[in-house]
Amino acid sequence: MARNMTRSARDSGPVRTPRWRRLPIFTATAVAAVTAVAACSSGGSSDSSGDSKSPIKIMVISTLQSAAFGFPEAVDGAEAAAAKINAAGGVDGHQIEISSCNDQFDPNTASACAQKAVSEKLAGVVTGYTSYGNKILPVLAAAKIPFVGLIPATDTEWKSSLAFPFGAGSTGNFTGVTIKLYEQGCKKLGSIASVAAASIDTGKSVENAFKHLGGEVVYTATIPPTAADVSPQVAALVKSGAECVVTTIPPAVELSFIKAAYAAAPDMPIGLAGIDDEVAAKVGPAGKNIVKGDTAYPATSNELKPFVEALHAFNASAAVSSWSLNAYDGVEVIAQAAKGLDKVDAASITAALSKSTSVKVTGYPEPIDFSKPQPVKGLPRLFNPNVVVSHFDGKHFIAFPKPVNVLSALQAVRGTA
Structure with missing residues (x-):
């Protein structure tokens, strides 16, 4: 089977800028026209020679760069997880394919990124860090695309059935x-x-x-x-x-x-x-x-060793941070949910996640039960x-x-x- 080893974020243009460098940001009026070209990038197409199974396509929507701050290592985290899974044969033969969209710390761009995910019929969305889950989730709802690993802060994020946060936000x-x-x-x-x-x-x-x-x-x-x-x-x-x-x-x-x-x-x-x-x-x-x-243990803890090893096997210079870990875990969790499904798409993965009672998340104290929210008023998507x-x-x-x-x-x- 030919493997789709996802393209390194180092090769994806402006995404690999230093995290604290000040960079230009698109104006809100220009976002809708240019987001698909300038803010989003693909991890490469899947090589399906010898295998007719379609890839599982996942997008990283995250603040990768902006005028204020950025965490480009989120793409490294997602691609490291995909590379590890793909090297082991994928998910029941399906390879993981990663694309990314920089929300530029702008709500309109975040919404445009979500529209891109819907138009491409992706199986799931993950993030390193975004402040605009409340702009992303309503758009994803049209295609029932799960948003895995978001850090909830608003009512929209806490109440969406497509939100699968790892922690207490x-x-x-x-x-x-x-x-x-x-x-x-x-x-x-x-x-x-x-x-x-x-x-x-x-x-x-x-x-x-x-x-x-x-x-x-x-x-x-x-x-x-x-x-x-x-x-x-x-x-x-x-x-x-x-x-x-x-x-x-x-x-x-x-x-x-x-x-x-x-x-x-x-x-x-x-x-x-x-x-x-x-x-x-x-x-x-x-x-x-x-x-x-x-939500997870610190970078140098024993609990994070599997993640650090996988990340640096993919890109030795990738930053070990909460944001690269979050995207890495998001891809792994989607892969767990997709395993054993007859049809692998956004709706089936969302349904599988909603029934998952013991999801292993690298670097977390305990497995997460996505089928049983914790009883806190106003936080119906609190699982951990x-x-x-x-x-x-x-x-x-x-x-x-x-x-x-x-x-x-x-x-x-x-x-x-």
């Missing part, structure tokens, strides 16, 4: 961090959010969870994602008497905040989510204060309430001994379904 990750900070002795919390509605909502959940635990919220504020100066918020935070702070702000401004907070209060723990070893190292000694919540909380030792994130189960805290804040 932004709300759960930040709640896990909040619980750990309280357990570590912080009783007075500062909460810093972005100006985006989803960030503000997550911040409110953090504050309510902290109050439920018995703590006091002494300071709240917002910071725009393009803020050049965060010193006013830092000064007010310190003046409030906060003993720790949780930030739900974008990566670019978060680094500035961490450095400024460390300069003003060298021992104040900073709870956050969504940054990896490489990014945390950029803040120097301030990194010792970082406590991170995530465990959050892995880690601290930064200057080089790597190190997980605390046990994951934090956020189910009771979420139920206390939101109610029981």
